Ligand SMILES: O=C(O)CCC(=O)C(=O)O
């Protein structure tokens with residue numbers, strides 16, 4: 006059979022466009038953590054933030070709790086954000102586009118890092134300012150078949166150091182990283198490996214977080 010000729014501009018050199026770089030994949034393996042800027046462009050970030058504000062105005066966000074089931078409680082000294090879960094079937098356009106981006110990220114993590122992620126859930130969180138934060142925690146217990154990867158996208162245009170609200174993360178090699186939640190920035194880490202904390206926030210702070218699981222995981 007005759008092979009199709011290569012067409013310039015059809016596929017980039019080296020095959021389909023990849024979302025993650027080799028360095029990011031390597032960092033996720035070695036440090037369980039990486040940060041990438043520009044995961045979504047400014048216009049999409051601004052529109053997603055506006056859509057979250059409209060959800061807040063419609064009182065669709067509620068105080069986040071800690072723990073699940075019988076231990077669930079709202080404890081705003083531990084965790085001061087307002088949240089809702091993002092249902093792609095009902096999402097407004099920019100938030101639906103953000104959801105698709107997280108889906109592409111899942112596919113890429115599976116293809117490049119063999120993470121076996123089937124299922125993910127996406128949470129929208131807004132910290133109101135006034136010193137709200139989230140105490141040090143891990144998103145999954147080590148070795149449990151629960152959350153495998155966490156990806157956090159920030160939507161805060163014009164973030165200033167005096168706004169606080171950095172993500173502080175303790176890496177396995179002892180390094181402590183501080184990440185400013187600037188618009189379009191994505192943080193990805195292995196959910197059971199990285200204790201982290203949202204430092205007190207003195208301006209409203211928006212984040213969208215995806216947690217990726219394996220199909221067999223107990224919810
Ligand atoms: O917004 C952040 O930077 C992190 C939030 C977080 O740790 C969580 O929701 O589990």
Ligand SMILES: [Fe+2]
Pocket residue numbers: 142143144201
């Ligand atoms: Fe967390």
